[in-house]
Amino acid sequence: MDSPMQSKKTNRQEWIFQLILHLTVFHFVLIDHEEGQMVYELQWFQLVFFANYVCANLLISYVLLPRFLYKKRHWEFGLYCMMTVVAVILVEEFVLEKIFYPTTRGSDFQGAILSLGEVLSVLGALTGVKFAWDSIHRQREIDELRLVVKDSELSFLNSQINPHFLFNNLNNLYSYAVEQSPKTPEIILGLSGVLRYMLYECREPFVPLLKEVEQLRNFIQLYELQIEERGAVDFTTKNVSDNYQIAPLILNVFVENAFKHSQSGQSDEIRISVSLSVDATGKLHFSCVNNYEPHEASEGESKGIGLENVKKRLALLYPERHSLSIEKSGQEYRVALQIQLQTP
Structure with missing residues (x-):
């Protein structure tokens, strides 16, 4: 008004x-x-x-x-x-x-x-x-009303990120604490670093791409501690610089789902591959591939809000400037995302 x-x-x-x-x-x-x-x-x-x-x-x-x-x-x-x-x-x-x-x-x-x-x-x-x-x-x-509604919806979606991340990681941390794993302090330290980024450096709608990639690397390392020697995680980047900006935490959900799906159905031979590159036109190419063993979901297993959340955020932040493909093929789960990035 x-x-x-x-x-x-x-x-x-x-x-x-x-x-x-x-x-x-x-x-x-x-x-x-x-x-x-x-x-x-x-x-x-x-x-x-x-x-x-x-x-x-x-x-x-x-x-x-x-x-x-x-x-x-x-x-x-x-x-x-x-x-x-x-x-x-x-x-x-x-x-x-x-x-x-x-x-x-x-x-x-x-x-x-x-x-x-x-x-x-x-x-x-x-x-x-x-x-x-x-x-x-x-x-x-x-x-003006549409802009207010868009900002309100984005604020609501962003407010779901931290609780969703905490919920998943605190469950994992609890299991390690019960087992008295020596990696528990390292997991707590990694979790603290990621939360610091979420709380203090993600207040703007867009952040430098390089900083977001560094956070994603820390995020992957945090989850990598949980699979121990049960598999291999590969993370590669190409042509990443501060010349572009990206919405914060827009990629984390795909990586989080990859670890969750791989660990939920198999105890070893976990394979997760994450790649990220930027071409000459400023288009981000993100790929996340993981293997998994199909299993029946338990009656009380949560369906989760992360994937629907990120789809809505992409639609609001990058209308007609992104493409998302999610495929299940055999025992492989593939995510391919392209985003036309913007400059500062």
């Missing part, structure tokens, strides 16, 4: 615009044609005739439009507009012309068609521009 100051400024701009519009239309009303020449005839009583149109326009623009047309009460709007036009014609023909042209135009009725054409042309110009002004203003409000 507009603030009171913005609303006051908008109203002032509208009335200035309306004043210019009415002066412009009045200028064309004054033009007359005599023997092929345009002649300006300005008489003081012409202001009275034009004031009749102005009153009708104000009634249509500031009463009938918002009260009926914008509320989709079209039949009532049409009926009241017709009554307004008829009233303008009656005032002009039987009042104003009787006063200012008693022996010429006011001596007899010139015809409804002729009067209707003149009235509709003037009111159509005045009211049509008001309708266009309102449409532009409403579209701007809709765009």
Whole structure:
């Protein structure tokens, strides 16, 4: 919504615009044609005739439009507009012309068609521009509302990242603590580093690509501690620099799922491959491949929110600038993501 100051400024701009519009239309009303020449005839009583149109326009623009047309009460709007036009014609023909042209135009009725054409042309110009002004203003409000909704949705999605990450890792940490594994302190230290990045360096909507890749490497090392000697993890990067920015933590979910799926169904020969590169056009190519043993999910196993979260974030942050492919082939799970990055 507009603030009171913005609303006051908008109203002032509208009335200035309306004043210019009415002066412009009045200028064309004054033009007359005599023997092929345009002649300006300005008489003081012409202001009275034009004031009749102005009153009708104000009634249509500031009463009938918002009260009926914008509320989709079209039949009532049409009926009241017709009554307004008829009233303008009656005032002009039987009042104003009787006063200012008693022996010429006011001596007899010139015809409804002729009067209707003149009235509709003037009111159509005045009211049509008001309708266009309102449409532009409403579209701007809709765009602002969409931006607010987008920011709110992104904030909600971002707020889910840390709890989701903590939930998975605290479960793993608990199992290591129960087993009194000597790697428990190292896991806690790695978890602390990743959380520090999430809390203090991910407040902006975009972060330098190099910093995000470094965080992803730490993230992988943290999970790599959990599989111990049960498999191999490969992480490669190419052409990564600070020349580009990326949404923070947009890649972590795919890596997290790779470890989770691989560990849930097999105890050894875990293979996870993560690669990341940037081409000359600034397009990020991300790939995450892991093997897994299909198994039936337990009744209480959580479906998870991570993958749906990242899909929504990609749609909001990179509309029509990303492609995501997730495939299961045999005992392999493949994720391929391409993002057109932006520069700082």
